[in-house]
Amino acid sequence: MTVQTKKRTNGVEVDRLHETVKAVKETSQLGLFTFHLANRWTDGAKNRSQVTSFQHQGQQVPHDSKFDFAADEPDVLLGADSAANPVEHLLHALASCVTTSMVYHAAARGISVERVESALEGDLDLRGFLGLDPTIRNGCQQIRLKLRVKANVDDDEFQALSNLGPTFSPVFESLRNGVPIQVEVERV
Amino acid sequence: MTVQTKKRTNGVEVDRLHETVKAVKETSQLGLFTFHLANRWTDGAKNRSQVTSFQHQGQQVPHDSKFDFAADEPDVLLGADSAANPVEHLLHALASCVTTSMVYHAAARGISVERVESALEGDLDLRGFLGLDPTIRNGCQQIRLKLRVKANVDDDEFQALSNLGPTFSPVFESLRNGVPIQVEVERV
Numbered sequence: 091m092t093v094q095t096k097k098r099t100n101g102v103e104v105d106r107l108h109e110t111v112k113a114v115k116e117t118s119q120l121g122l123f124t125f126h127l128a129n130r131w132t133d134g135a136k137n138r139s140q141v142t143s144f145q146h147q148g149q150q151v152p153h154d155s156k157f158d159f160a161a162d163e164p165d166v167l168l169g170a171d172s173a174a175n176p177v178e179h180l181l182h183a184l185a186s187c188v189t190t191s192m193v194y195h196a197a198a199r200g201i202s203v204e205r206v207e208s209a210l211e212g213d214l215d216l217r218g219f220l221g222l223d224p225t226i227r228n229g230c231q232q233i234r235l236k237l238r239v240k241a242n243v244d245d246d247e248f249q250a251l252s253n254l255g256p257t258f259s260p261v262f263e264s265l266r267n268g269v270p271i272q273v274e275v276e277r278v
Numbered sequence: 279m280t281v282q283t284k285k286r287t288n289g290v291e292v293d294r295l296h297e298t299v300k301a302v303k304e305t306s307q308l309g310l311f312t313f314h315l316a317n318r319w320t321d322g323a324k325n326r327s328q329v330t331s332f333q334h335q336g337q338q339v340p341h342d343s344k345f346d347f348a349a350d351e352p353d354v355l356l357g358a359d360s361a362a363n364p365v366e367h368l369l370h371a372l373a374s375c376v377t378t379s380m381v382y383h384a385a386a387r388g389i390s391v392e393r394v395e396s397a398l399e400g401d402l403d404l405r406g407f408l409g410l411d412p413t414i415r416n417g418c419q420q421i422r423l424k425l426r427v428k429a430n431v432d433d434d435e436f437q438a439l440s441n442l443g444p445t446f447s448p449v450f451e452s453l454r455n456g457v458p459i460q461v462e463v464e465r466v
Binding site for chain 2: 098100101102103106107110111114115118120121122123124125126127128129130131133134135136137139141144146151153154155157159161163164165166168171172173174175176177178179180181182183184185186187189190191193194203205206207208209210211212213214215216217218219220221222227228229230231232233234235236237238239240248252256258259260261262263264265266267268269270271272273274275276277278
């Protein structure tokens with residue numbers, strides 16, 4: 091019996107990572123993903139989303155299990171506080187993407203990361219959402235992302251490592267630069 | 279014994295909603311919120327976020343319970359597929375925010391909504407994330423948001439109702455127009 095040990099850096103299979111990079115370089119179609127989700131309003135500030143699959147190269151790929159998440163608002167925002175609110179979910183999307191992007195790109199460069207923690211803050215002025223002042227945006231005024239990283243590298247390598255998350259993260263880039271959003275409303 | 283019945287439209291306490299609008303109009307400080315979250319990398323594409331409180335008018339307000347969510351990547355993206363990925367969480371943030379914004383603003387206008395469902399899609403080209411082609415962005419190329427809404431209103435009111443979510447949603451506006459993100463990295 092032969093036991094094959096897959097080489098992992100930061101928990102990422104580096105040989106597969108390099109193969110993926112090579113494959114996408116050769117066949118750009120392999121890089122095309124569409125992620126999707128269905129959401130349903132329950133009551134008040136409560137609604138739930140389900141993720142069951144995604145598209146890769148135009149084909150549906152099922153997830154191993156169904157992911158289901160809720161949203162609500164705290165009492166001061168007239169909700170039941172049964173789940174995180176949409177802005178908190180946005181911060182999770184950003185934190186998780188910056189972290190994974192750093193970890194993967196570090197693995198590709200052979201850099202072992204020992205610890206990544208982040209603390210995120212997003213400022214909101216309700217006057218925007220309530221439409222009380224047209225000079226105040228509805229969205230976040232600013233987001234602050236503080237990363238704490240442990241890695242056994244020299245200072246120059248640490249500097250390079252620090253930049254990997256913000257440089258490559260899809261959610262970071264989407265949120266910093268904005269994304270065209272096409273809206274369609276159907277009456278049922 | 280007097281039983282006070284709170285008037286609700288779409289599950290939202292409308293009197294409190296109007297009081298909130300009035301209060302924020304009079305005292306802008308009441309509109310200031312900072313949402314925050316802590317994330318910790320586990321292994322590979324896995325990390326977890328925790329939300330325990332938020333800031334309102336500079337004061338910490340605890341949530342009723344602690345919210346904890348995970349992120350991972352599917353197998354084709356070298357993860358263990360144990361949780362939704364960051365882009366899927368981003369779509370949840372967007373869906374939940376547009377829905378709640380529509381429901382609240384409809385309640386403020388006295389419009390009863392019977393059903394709100396949405397289907398969201400976000401396109402990603404991995405060549406951006408992998409740094410293989412500088413002309414391809416890392417982030418989402420486009421997001422498509424399809425709302426299905428049921429409400430007993432005439433066509434003009436339905437048109438106005440349709441626009442409420444995209445017009446007022448903080449996450450929609452953040453994601454469409456972009457947000458300044460301040461990054462700080464600490465070595466531990």
